[in-house]
Each structure stands twice: as structure tokens, then as C-alpha cells.
Amino acid sequence: MIAMASDSQTDANRADDHRDDESAVAACVFCRVVSGADPAHVVFSDDVAVAFLDRVPLFHGHTLIVPRAHVDTLSDLPASLVGPFFLRVQRLADVVEEALDAKGTFVAMNNRVSQSVPHLHTHVVPRRPKDGLRGFFWPRTRYDTDEQAAGVAQRLAAAWAASGQRDGLPGLNPSGE
Numbered sequence: 228m229i230a231m232a233s234d235s236q237t238d239a240n241r242a243d244d245h246r247d248d249e250s251a252v253a254a255c256v257f258c259r260v261v262s263g264a265d266p267a268h269v270v271f272s273d274d275v276a277v278a279f280l281d282r283v284p285l286f287h288g289h290t291l292i293v294p295r296a297h298v299d300t301l302s303d304l305p306a307s308l309v310g311p312f313f314l315r316v317q318r319l320a321d322v323v324e325e326a327l328d329a330k331g332t333f334v335a336m337n338n339r340v341s342q343s344v345p346h347l348h349t350h351v352v353p354r355r356p357k358d359g360l361r362g363f364f365w366p367r368t369r370y371d372t373d374e375q376a377a378g379v380a381q382r383l384a385a386a387w388a389a390s391g392q393r394d395g396l397p398g399l400n401p402s403g404e
Contacts, residue, residue: 257293257346268380270319271387275311278319278387280380281350283367285360287379288327288353292319299345300338318390319351326386327379329353333360 259265260279261272267279270290278292294312298304304312320332333352337343354360370376 255297255344255346257291257344257348258297261293261295268376270322270380270383271315273315275308276315278315278351278383280370280376280383283369285333285350285352285367286354286358287368287370287375288323288329288383290319290323290351290383291348292316292351293346293348298347300342300347301336302338304347316349316351318387322383322386322390323351323353325390326382327353330355 253259256265260267261277270278270280272278272295274295276292276294278290281289281291292312292315294304294308296305296308316334320334323329324332331354333350333354335350335352336348339345352360370379
């Protein structure tokens with residue numbers, strides 16, 4: 228959670244202050260992915276968010292998108308980042324559907340209860356009719372190999388880049404350059 232800040236501090240400053248807390252970053256698996264300290268199959272990365280494949284996906288292509296700044300829950304996300312973050316979530320949902328020939332997506336976020344990593348993250352899961360996903364009890368799967376996961380991440384990254392300037396977001400490569 229972001230440390231309490233004075234009323235004079237802006238939302239962005241509060242997020243930046245917390246991001247600089249090395250102990251919080253070191254303890255957070257998603258912060259380590261964002262910083263590049265831990266490996267992940269990155270779909271895209273920019274100054275607002277990083278998206279990468281879930282290591283234990285519901286279905287292949289199940290992607291997590293996290294704000295670059297460490298915040299625990301949606302309530303902790305600075306108001307100035309809500310719109311930019313969710314524009315990326317929206318675009319990722321389109322990209323997952325298009326790149327993986329899915330018929331739709333399931334987009335979800337937990338806050339505290341059932342939140343396995345205390346860093347805000349949104350799940351974007353490709354969906355197909357009769358895919359077996361029912362209610363909130365979902366079977367998890369694994370990628371057969373790291374290469375298979377890398378291939379799925381590359382397909383999604385290519386679709387992200389190809390989607391161009393939609394919604395005013397750049398078509399970044401996975402490294403964010």
C-alpha cells in the first residue's frame with residue numbers, strides 16, 4: 228500500500244515515492260518483473276504499465292497487466308493513473324482476443340481477498356464457448372515449455388505493436404522502446 232502522503236503531494240508523486248522504496252520492490256514479485264530482476268514473458272511495457280503472461284494460466288494467453296508503480300489495490304492507484312492504466316487494459320483485452328482467435332475475454336481484478344500478489348494486477352483471459360470456465364472455480368494449466376510460453380507472448384506482443392495508435396497509445400515493442 229502507498230504510504231500516507233500529505234495533502235499537498237500529487238497522486239503521481241505518492242506512487243513515485245513508493246516505487247523508490249527498495250524494500251517494497253524487493254519483496255514484490257511483480258515489482259521485480261517490472262524492474263527486470265525476475266524473468267517474465269512480457270507482452271508490452273511502457274511508462275504506465277507492464278503486461279506479461281500468467282505463469283499458471285487459466286488458458287494459454289492469460290495475461291496480467293500491472294501498473295509500473297507499486298500499489299496494492301485499485302483503491303491505492305492514484306486517480307491520475309486510473310484512466311491511463313485502464314486504457315491499456317482495454318487495449319490488451321482487444322489484443323488477446325484478436326491475436327489468439329478468441330471469441331471474447333474475461334477481465335478481472337481481486338482486491339485483497341483472493342489477491343495472490345499484493346500489487347494491483349488485472350487478469351485478461353482469452354475465452355471461447357464451452358471452454359470449461361464456470362463461476363469462480365477455474366482449473367489452471369501450464370505451458371508445456373518455456374518456448375511455448377515465449378511463442379504466445381511473442382504473438383501477443385506482435386499484435387500489440389500492430390494495433391498502432393488506437394486510443395492514443397503507442398504500439399510499443401515488448402521492451403517498451
